[in-house]
Amino acid sequence: MGIFSKTCEYAMRAVFFIAHRTADGGRVGIKEISTGIDSPEPFLAKILQDLTRKGILNSAKGPNGGFYMDDRNLKFPLSEVVNAVDGNGIFTGCAMGLQYCSSANPCPLHKEFKDIRNKIQVMMENTTIGEFNEDLNLGILSLKK
Numbered sequence: 001m002g003i004f005s006k007t008c009e010y011a012m013r014a015v016f017f018i019a020h021r022t023a024d025g026g027r028v029g030i031k032e033i034s035t036g037i038d039s040p041e042p043f044l045a046k047i048l049q050d051l052t053r054k055g056i057l058n059s060a061k062g063p064n065g066g067f068y069m070d071d072r073n074l075k076f077p078l079s080e081v082v083n084a085v086d087g088n089g090i091f092t093g094c095a096m097g098l099q100y101c102s103s104a105n106p107c108p109l110h111k112e113f114k115d116i117r118n119k120i121q122v123m124m125e126n127t128t129i130g131e132f133n134e135d136l137n138l139g140i141l142s143l144k145k
Contacts, residue, residue, distance in 0.1 A: 003120070008085040011047050013037040013143045015081055018057060019069050019130045027066030037143045047085070054084045056129075074130030082124055091121040 004012070017036045021028040030048065034041040048067055051057045056076060059067050082090060094101035095113035103110070 004082065004090065005086050007043075007047060008082055010037065010039045010044055011051060011081050011085045012078060014039070014044060014048060015051070015056065015069075015078075015129050016132060017143050018067050019074055020133050022068040023130075023133050025068075027060060027064065027068045029066045033067065051081070051084060056080060056084055069129065074128065076129050077125045078127045078129060079121065079124035081129070091117060091124075093117075 014033055014037055017033055018028055021032070021036070030041055030045055033039070033048070034044050037044075048057060048059070052059045052067070056073060057067050058070060058073065059065065079091075082088075094107055095109040095117075096107050098107050101107040101110055103114075
């Protein structure tokens with residue numbers, strides 16, 4: 001089990017896959033993405049439509065259609081994907097899900113979780129979508145379970 005929602009996990013894997021597969025200017029279809037990241041196609045289709053509406057992905061219809069990324073998309077930090085899918089709760093929320101938790105009124109896990117939460121946020125803000133294309137090309141990284 002990851003720290004992100006299942007939807008967010010699939011979204012992150014999909015954007016890395018699409019970035020990798022369209023680095024040469026091509027486009028990739030939903031079936032190929034679904035197979036490439038081990039995601040149910042109907043569930044993935046909704047995620048990709050949402051990411052396209054929010055400008056994180058590009059898509060084109062027709063026989064040569066599919067999803068793709070350009071230089072602008074590749075420079076987005078991964079935090080943009082997380083915010084688009086899950087909001088910023090992972091970066092601001094309470095470890096125990098309490099509404100009142102804050103520095104002034106902390107839960108038992110507040111201090112330690114705040115440090116972890118901040119490290120996750122920095123990592124996601126400093127990781128771009130296109131950053132791992134070379135390692136994916138070399139087979140060093142994987143996007144499947």
